[in-house]
Amino acid sequence: MMNAIVCMNRETKNKWKRSLGLHNYIVLKRIVLFMLSLPFGYNLNKLAAIYKSDKNGKHAYTQHYHTHFRKFKFKRINLFEIGVGGYHQLNEGGNSLRMWKRYFPFGQIVSLDIYDKSFVEERRIKIYQGSQTDEALLNRIVEERGVFDIIIDDGSHINEHIIQSFKILFPLLKTGGIYVIEDTETSYWPDYGGDSSDLSNTATAMNFFKNLTDCLNYQEFLKENYTPSYFDKYISSIQFYHNLIFIFKGLNNEMSSVDVNCPESVMLDKIHYDQIEP
Numbered sequence: 001m002m003n004a005i006v007c008m009n010r011e012t013k014n015k016w017k018r019s020l021g022l023h024n025y026i027v028l029k030r031i032v033l034f035m036l037s038l039p040f041g042y043n044l045n046k047l048a049a050i051y052k053s054d055k056n057g058k059h060a061y062t063q064h065y066h067t068h069f070r071k072f073k074f075k076r077i078n079l080f081e082i083g084v085g086g087y088h089q090l091n092e093g094g095n096s097l098r099m100w101k102r103y104f105p106f107g108q109i110v111s112l113d114i115y116d117k118s119f120v121e122e123r124r125i126k127i128y129q130g131s132q133t134d135e136a137l138l139n140r141i142v143e144e145r146g147v148f149d150i151i152i153d154d155g156s157h158i159n160e161h162i163i164q165s166f167k168i169l170f171p172l173l174k175t176g177g178i179y180v181i182e183d184t185e186t187s188y189w190p191d192y193g194g195d196s197s198d199l200s201n202t203a204t205a206m207n208f209f210k211n212l213t214d215c216l217n218y219q220e221f222l223k224e225n226y227t228p229s230y231f232d233k234y235i236s237s238i239q240f241y242h243n244l245i246f247i248f249k250g251l252n253n254e255m256s257s258v259d260v261n262c263p264e265s266v267m268l269d270k271i272h273y274d275q276i277e278p
């Protein structure tokens with residue numbers, strides 16, 4: 001019976017919803033999915049399949065999420081995901097949020113969507129409606145739910161939105177936290193503000209984050225009276241995967257190995273160079 005409920009097509013699901021009532025159907029499905037997931041609490045690939053999250057299968061994200069998120073597994077974390085899923089479809093979406101709730105047994109899961117997805121709300125899952133670039137709303141969410149340990153942008157995938165959301169939310173992320181951008185393939189798709197012709201176009205999300213890699217080495221800049229940016233000081237690492245970026249927040253205060261203010265320290269050693277020249 002449990003597998004039948006999970007694998008049924010949309011028409012059959014609608015019949016069950018009419019028969020049981022939407023609320024009872026949702027409760028029953030929640031119980032069934034939890035029972036099916038019991039042996040797989042550590043396995044995000046399996047949990048994605050059970051909860052029908054596209055983070056595995058359609059994409060190959062869960063293997064990377066497991067690598068970077070497992071340290072948070074049994075902590076009382078706050079996770080914020082932009083995008084509930086299901087687009088404009090009524091009573092569709094929330095699959096990944098339920099997966100995260102199952103993977104983080106003590107975590108609070110918060111999400112934002114442009115459409116009304118309030119039906120997804122349940123214990124430990126809170127839903128907001130609005131734009132991912134609405135700074136006032138994003139600040140209110142943090143004020144109400146507390147600072148986040150993990151932020152995942154699986155929202156509109158429009159390049160401008162990705163960049164604006166990051167600029168607003170990264171400073172609100174907890175130090176030691178992780179910010180994730182999904183589906184960066186849109187950096188190459190014009191309808192989303194991407195560009196496949198000019199791969200150095202600074203308006204794309206990929207180039208925005210590639211340029212942030214210089215923040216890691218700001219201590220080496222030969223710029224007189226340079227003032228480090230917030231990103232310089234708090235991006236400790238960036239990891240790129242296929243269509244996926246992880247930005248790690250921490251104090252980036254490792255000093256240069258030389259005195260960059262001393263001209264001789266950053267000059268090529270001519271004598272040594274001449275010796276190794278063919």
